[in-house]
Amino acid sequence: MAAFLQVRRTAALAVLCAFASSVLWCQQPIVKKLPADVRALRAARNMPDPDLRLQALRAFLKDYPDSSSAPRAQGAILDVLLKHFPDRVDEIDALAHTLVKAEHKGYDRWNKQMYLADELAAAGVDLKVAESWILDTDRQMTEPHFNEAEWKAYRKYKADPPTREELHKHYVHIRSEVLLVRAHVELKEGHLPEAAALLDQSAPLEPLSDELHYLRGEIALQQHRSKDALQWFEQAQLLGELPEPMRGQMLALYRDEHQGSDAGLQEELDRQYASLYPAAFQPPAHTSASRSHTALLELFTGSGCGPCVAADLAVEALLQAYPRNEVVALAFDQHIPEPDPLANPASIARAEVFGVRSTPNMVLDGKPLPIYGGRRGDTAELYAKLSRAVDTQQSRRSAVALKLASDLATDGALHAIATVEVSAEDALRKTTAQETAPEETSQKDDEESAGSGKNAGGPSPEKTGAAAKPEAPPLPQLCLHFALVEDNVRYSGENGIRFHRMVVRSEQVADSLTLTPGAIGYAEARFDTASIAKTNAAYLESYAQANERFGPIQFLQHDAGMHPGHLALAAWVEDASTHRVLQAAWLPLAEHAKAGETAP
Secondary structure: OHHHOOOOHHHHHHHHHHOOOOOOOEEOOOOOOOOHHHHHHHHHHOOOOHHHHHHHHHHHHHHOOOOOOHHHHHHHHHHHHHHHOOOOHHHHHHHHHHHHHOOOOOHHHHHHHHHHHHHHHHHOOOHHHHHHHHHHHHHHOOHHHHHHHHHHHHHHHOOOOOOHHHHHHHHHHHHHHHHHHHHHHHHHOOOHHHHHHHHHHHOOOOOOOHHHHHHHHHHHHHOOOHHHHHHHHHHHHHHOOOOOOHHHHHHHHHHHHOOOOOOOHHHHHHHHHHHHOOOOOOOOOOOOOOOOOOEEEEEEEOOOOOOHHHHHHHHHHHHHHOOOOOEEEEEEEOOOOOOOOOOOHHHHHHHHHOOOOEEOEEEEOOEEOOOOOOOHHHHHHHHHHHHHHHHHHHOOOOOEEEEEEEEEOOOOOEEEEEEEEEOOHHHHHHHHHOOOOOOOOOOOOOHHHOOOOOOOOOOOOOOOOOOOOOOOOOOOOEEEEEEEEEOOEEOOOOOOOOEEOOEEEEEEEOOOOOOOOOOEEEEEEEEOHHHHHHHHHHHHHHHHHOOOOOOOOOOOOOOOOOOHHHEEEEEEEEEOOOOOEEEEEEEEOOOOOOOOOOEO
């Protein structure tokens, strides 16, 4: 929703993505043939040198003064000034006032004031202006004004309106953010008691806020309470994002208490995480049944995506409740809405197959599911929907059997060996004719779809041509995919998820396998883990230097290495033309001598 676009960056993830509409997802711009001004802005934002970037952004405003992207360019200029040239106070002040005046009076302007006040406080610049703006926002942004702006936005985008209870929850979150920004400004002005009092007001409204915790850590640090500061910083890191220089300060505090060593830090963070986030949901007992079909669930997620939390946890519950011979789940991380160090060329390429432009998104056996995201408290609801979808898929019979095995080469590379048996033509036609997902969904795939309804921003359904005759559905064009997967990856992203399940690190398509009805085929894939880690690391380094969305960035963590004990193989047979999945298989690599789980 437009009303939330200018909230503090980390707050925007929770607000824009988790509260802006009844649909919970994070949207990425559609990649189309771009006009000249958009290409020019992207080129300017990707200049690695801050001074040259500033010059290029100002040149853009001169060359394209009427561009709809001009406000983004102004925002990028302010970002460069605050991060790299905070001493240019007059320039910062003039640009900040320009950005505020550009907003419509009322909610949009109050929101912009709040965002800029927080940015100025973070840089320690123009604090009196920041104070006046956030106090004005605090006075003006009452719950009736907030509700009125929200209803207006829902009507504009023709979205299903929230209930009064949901709307109140949204306001409580915004109220918490206003108090946090006020506390941030007071802290930077040196008013520690006033800042602490504001944090105490905010805490009951949003107790698991990362900013609440790192601001408390800053206060404790200034009061020379090192142990308290360390604990607050650690919890802020786990709850979302601990910005620099506090992240470095956290490491320094930990080393001071542990004889200069980092040993045990990750285990300590694990304990803190378990305390902050007890199990969100215990899935009900699942009765396994002998099935011929192993379903493939593909989750497109992001470690900086707030609404992905419930989706991630629902998939984790599914993995807990169902065996891998009933469902194989894979996670393909995306740079949506934040840069994600778990993303890689394979995850990005797979998203392109389905036209994924938002997170979270789920695809079951090659067909998009109308299941969206939410917060931790929504996990049980999402799991129930996901479980029903998987159970429906389990009722299918498959005309394809897939067995997966592996061994280690002398050079340490992993070999995946797949055996694929395809039934006779009639059985294969019947399998193809079956419905592969429990519900149909009509989803737009254009820029106007963002925030416009329940199906906005998701992958587009396949285009349907002339209806096939029921008695003779077309034969699928079968192909075999392999994926190297790392389970239980430890990484604390901006959305607070610390352990990431079934992360795809690499994918291959068997190019020497012809799958025909009534035949048995064999295929192999080679995964050199060291080479894959090197490729993925190079990709992240390149993305950090230049990308189309963010400009030069710094990942919270940049480690593409893989834990050997957490690796597994997945394989699936899909129709190359429709991407419908007919069979899947899974093999943990801790047991190379053992055949993988088999789909009979």
